[in-house]
Amino acid sequence: MGKDRFVLYNMRLFDGETTGLKEGMAVLVDGDTIEAVEEGWSAEKYPGFKAVDLKGLTLLPGLIDNHVHITVPFMMKVTPRAFLDLNRQIERNFRVCIESGVTTVRDAGSFPRKMRYFRKRVEQGEIKGPRVLATNSAITTPGGCPDWVPYFNPVIKAFIGGQYAERPATPDQARKVVKNMVQKGADWIKIYYQSRSWLILGGDLPVFDRKTFQALMDTARQYNKKVMCHLVWLKDLKYVISMGVNTTEHTVLDEEIPDRVIDDFIKNDMALHPTLTILDLGNKDLWNEMDNYVNSKGRTFLEPEPFRQVKEHFDIYLRRKFPPSIEECRKNFYMDISLIARGYDVAVKNVARLHRAGARVGVATDSGGSLMSFFGFLYPEELKRLISAGFSNFEALKAATSGNAEILDMADSIGSIKKGRLADLVIVEGNPLEDIEAIRNVKMVFKAGRLMKGSIEA
Ligand SMILES: [Zn+2]
The missing domain is CATH 2.30.40.10 (Urease, subunit C, domain 1)
Structure with a gap:
């Protein structure tokens, strides 16, 4: 060309x-x-x-999204049909993402082989898509969050392109996993640190012990990689600040973040990616808007099997009796909507306070991260919610472009x-x-x- x-x-x-x-x-x-x-x-x-x-x-x-899951195909169930639609859906995620104006994304957990394959196709211009900074597999502890994501058996793992979440149990394994992700092309390291589940019947969850966490951090540093960390509870935020992670994903839902914690956050030069829209699950209007969006435009951004699974998902949460019976909850994973709904106002307040205090707040959607996290749809929603948390339109758009670029250490090439x-x-x-x-x-x-x-x- x-x-x-x-x-x-x-x-x-x-x-x-x-x-x-x-x-x-x-x-x-x-x-x-x-x-x-x-x-x-x-x-x-x-x-x-x-x-x-x-x-x-x-x-x-070009807009930048600092948290997506671009190789996750909007399916929770591995059905025979899922095999057929997998690659086509991932390809669609890439295309929908860039056509909505997002030219760079940081991926927050993927199937490494799919990531490598699609990134290459995008780079070679075979398919349309944004520039991707990859983490490859996310890293968590055995039994830890994401507690709804299974550790895939070898057959499914082979088909789906690797493990979504690697689960090292010891410092030694932690070092190996980070090294492996970097060798597979990771630009960032993604870890989960959530000590209590947000699923119905989820309860307390295991998290990394200090030595294993330290091993992850040391190895990431050794390869010059920064660390992004999923969390939603104040106790976990305090802990990961002490461990030196670089960005926190989602925001604290249970309590107002005390001033001295905000001070530490800023002193450590950290950045927050609130993903407010996906935490706004108590908002019936949002649910209805998404439901209409799926019904009217779903087939333009979803392949047949993902479309079916997304529809089923909306039916469960919107039209069937929710929450389901205890027996149902034991068999399947359901988000504890009321728990998250109660936390939403706290989350907005926390984002507002961090922003006012001068902390770096980036724009991130978690697109692909669940059966309702649609590429294209979420980004404007997220900007709206940052504005409701006290950002001016200018501040929100600056965060979406040069601000995000700075968080990614790419401000000299993108974002302005x-x-x-x-x-x-x-x-x-x-x-x-x-x-x-x-x-x-x-x-x-x-x-x-x-x-x-x-x-x-x-
Ligand atoms: Zn995510």
């Missing part, structure tokens, strides 16, 4: 860093890179650049529209700095200068 040179002009520009929209700017792209951002445009000024008139549209840096950055660009209708819903109206997407959605033909 030849090197494309084009100039975008006549739009409003949000550069990812500066408040407000700039008008009358021209953004020049040469190959994969932003060559210049300058005022004014005329055809004579840029010979050799294809001119793209973006009249009435807003140009933003500046000379020398990769040309990850999203073009939307409307003005998301005034109305965040505009972020849903994605017209065009470029990843490293390559068109992923829309058209630049006149």
